[in-house]
Amino acid sequence: MEEKEMNQNLGEQEEKEENAGENSEEAAVEAEVVEEGPDLQAQLEEAKASELRLRADFENFKRRTRQEAENRAKYASQTIVEKLLPLIDNLERALQVESHSEETKQVLAGVEMVKRQLDETLHHEGVQPILALGEPFDPNLHQAVVQEVSDEHESGTVTAEFQKGYKLHDRVIRPSMVKVAE
Structure with a gap:
């Protein structure tokens, strides 16, 4: 029996070590997500700001183009x-x-x-x-x-x-x- 108990104790210890290893991996992944979270948030904010700038630039381009076309027609003669x-x-x-x-x-x-x-x-x-x-x-x-x-x-x-x-x-x-x- 003692052998059985020793094997069982060894199995439990190995299982605990595996669980500890998995927990430490999960903790590392969570730490990475937590660390990447603000970076992803900043990237998202930057992408939104960039999109807004592009939209504004495009609207300005359309307005300028329309204005130039109106001037060409107005002063064509x-x-x-x-x-x-x-x-x-x-x-x-x-x-x-x-x-x-x-x-x-x-x-x-x-x-x-x-x-x-x-x-x-x-x-x-x-x-x-x-x-x-x-x-x-x-x-x-x-x-x-x-x-x-x-x-x-x-x-x-x-x-x-x-x-x-x-x-x-x-x-x-x-x-x-x-x-x-x-």
Whole structure:
């Protein structure tokens, strides 16, 4: 019997050692999970923050792209308008001619109709003339080519317009060339 008890005691001791080994392995795994837990939490928070930044960047990209497309559509006619401005200037000069004969008056009436049509078409495209004469000088709208001393006008007032300026929507496409009182 003693042998049996010894074997039984040995078996129990081995079992205890195995259980202790398993418990120590489980404890080590739990320790790793506990140690990795904050790391995983930090990684998760970092991934969420990164996703939010990416979403915000994408929304900003979409907004910028939409804005650029709207601007392209809004100012698409700028090139052709810039090419038409000298034509408008020449039509205005033609209309300043004094007419004495009936034929010249008829030609000027035709030129007046063409200019009016052109003005209406440009107005529908968003082109507006810049008001200058009698207005305060604004370097964003006017280009001063001459300054003169004037008793009739306040200093900084536009006294003459040499070339009409134009805006397309809110963008100046050609400033007015003006004379300004000192």
